[in-house]
Amino acid sequence: MNASTSAAPEDAGVLIIGGGLVGASLAIALDAAGIAATLVETAAPRVDAQPSYDERNLALARATVNGLDTIGVWRHAVEKATPIRHIHVSRSGEFGSARIDAKKQGVEALGWTLPARELGAALLRRLDECTHLTRLAPTTLAALEPLPDGWRATIKTPDGERVLDTPLLVGADGTESFVRAQLGIEVERMDYRQTLFVCTITPERDHAHRAYERFADEGPIALLPLAERRCGLVLTVDTKDAEAVAALDDADFIALAQRRFGWRLGRLDRPGKRHPYTVHGVAAKQLIAKRAVLVGNAAQTVHPIGAQGFNLGLRDALTLAELVAATRDPGDAAMLQTYAERRDVDREGTMSMSHGLVRLACLQQPLLAPLRSLALLAFDRIPPLQRALAKRGMGYRGISPVAIREHLP
Numbered sequence: 001m002n003a004s005t006s007a008a009p010e011d012a013g014v015l016i017i018g019g020g021l022v023g024a025s026l027a028i029a030l031d032a033a034g035i036a037a038t039l040v041e042t043a044a045p046r047v048d049a050q051p052s053y054d055e056r057n058l059a060l061a062r063a064t065v066n067g068l069d070t071i072g073v074w075r076h077a078v079e080k081a082t083p084i085r086h087i088h089v090s091r092s093g094e095f096g097s098a099r100i101d102a103k104k105q106g107v108e109a110l111g112w113t114l115p116a117r118e119l120g121a122a123l124l125r126r127l128d129e130c131t132h133l134t135r136l137a138p139t140t141l142a143a144l145e146p147l148p149d150g151w152r153a154t155i156k157t158p159d160g161e162r163v164l165d166t167p168l169l170v171g172a173d174g175t176e177s178f179v180r181a182q183l184g185i186e187v188e189r190m191d192y193r194q195t196l197f198v199c200t201i202t203p204e205r206d207h208a209h210r211a212y213e214r215f216a217d218e219g220p221i222a223l224l225p226l227a228e229r230r231c232g233l234v235l236t237v238d239t240k241d242a243e244a245v246a247a248l249d250d251a252d253f254i255a256l257a258q259r260r261f262g263w264r265l266g267r268l269d270r271p272g273k274r275h276p277y278t279v280h281g282v283a284a285k286q287l288i289a290k291r292a293v294l295v296g297n298a299a300q301t302v303h304p305i306g307a308q309g310f311n312l313g314l315r316d317a318l319t320l321a322e323l324v325a326a327t328r329d330p331g332d333a334a335m336l337q338t339y340a341e342r343r344d345v346d347r348e349g350t351m352s353m354s355h356g357l358v359r360l361a362c363l364q365q366p367l368l369a370p371l372r373s374l375a376l377l378a379f380d381r382i383p384p385l386q387r388a389l390a391k392r393g394m395g396y397r398g399i400s401p402v403a404i405r406e407h408l409p
């Protein structure tokens with residue numbers, strides 16, 4: 001943990017390590033509140049350099065888009081986004097299905113689909129407008145040392161080492177967070193033994209702004225609506241089959257996707273380049289330490305099946321920015337405790353929903369099938385249950401940050 005260098009320490013304000021989707025959003029939210037901060041990111045500030053500004057298609061909950069709008073990011077992304085007006089959840093071989101309809105919930109969209117690279121581009125454009133923020137990229141945090149009133153960080157820049165002092169250290173450095181390890185925060189890991197293949201396809205029938213999630217014993221498949229009648233496909237396979245699936249030619253890959261998804265949208269066609277992702281589940285055992293806090297994937301990395309990772313991480317970032325803006329000392333222990341308490345319900349609920357979805361929907365447990373079908377039917381037919389599901393799907397759970405709130409009918 002020792003930081004030893006001859007450079008004189010500089011005052012960093014709030015120090016955010018990691019400028020991925022969540023760290024960048026936090027930096028922007030703090031800047032919008034007039035708070036001085038420094039953002040340290042290993043990758044160069046270009047969409048093609050940043051690891052998570054890639055080809056994955058993000059399903060952004062309605063609440064997330066409200067939040068991105070409040071902090072001035074959405075205007076840079078809206079033209080590339082596709083509204084989700086209906087959600088259809090089903091399981092192959094079982095009779096139940098759950099459908100959520102935006103109109104029935106009194107909203108014009110339940111959420112939006114946006115390629116991560118487009119969200120990344122919008123964040124970079126918005127970061128360029130920040131006036132209270134120092135951006136250091138490509139720069140890597142190399143060491144940390146505790147101070148009586150904060151942390152001293154040694155960072156490696158292309159021009160050599162620098163030393164930064166901060167009253168609040170934020171770990172936004174992703175699933176294998178260096179900050180988390182340095183703080184001695186333990187994690188719980190879930191090995192799902194699954195690999196996701198992400199690509200675009202064009203179905204025969206128009207998606208009509210419907211997002212599909214279909215479960216099967218072999219794993220789930222999701223289709224998200226995109227522009228120009230294309231769909232973002234997410235196909236989950238057992239990791240032991242991943243190499244074989246990667247080696248399939250386009251026709252065989254489409255045949256596999258078609259078997260899993262069925263014929264709701266007619267023939268699936270024109271697959272784009274396939275991108276594989278190994279699925280990790282990681283949950284930090286605590287969110288805060290003295291004058292330090294974890295957000296986004298560093299705090300919890302959830303299975304992408306529920307499309308919750310960034311949605312949850314943005315709520316981390318916006319809650320933290322709101323609390324820091326209301327406190328004189330950004331590293332105040334009571335404020336950090338409030339942060340941890342406020343994030344608890346949303347975090348625990350979203351993590352157990354994502355984990356539960358995987359267990360319930362993917363594992364081969366024939367005895368559960370009727371219950372599963374009944375649950376799906378209940379969500380489909382019983383308005384209060386559907387309302388609760390829709391509200392969560394739109395990103396409202398626990399005490400929401402002010403930036404995402406709206407009056408829902």
Ligand SMILES: Cc1cc2nc3c(=O)[nH]c(=O)nc-3n(C[C@H](O)[C@H](O)[C@H](O)COP(=O)(O)OP(=O)(O)OC[C@H]3O[C@@H](n4cnc5c(N)ncnc54)[C@H](O)[C@@H]3O)c2cc1C
Binds near residue numbers: 196311313
């Ligand atoms: C296939 C797939 C589909 C997904 N779909 C959805 C979806 O539909 N909806 C949704 O909400 N979420 C989705 N997610 C999850 C979402 O992508 C993540 O939750 C989100 O990217 C997490 O952002 P983050 O900023 O916390 O972490 P990351 O994006 O991992 O960013 C961490 C950053 O920290 C930097 N860093 C690391 N160490 C250091 C260091 N020592 N010094 C400086 N910088 C450092 C890294 O370079 C990186 O840029 C999906 C994920 C996958 C894999």
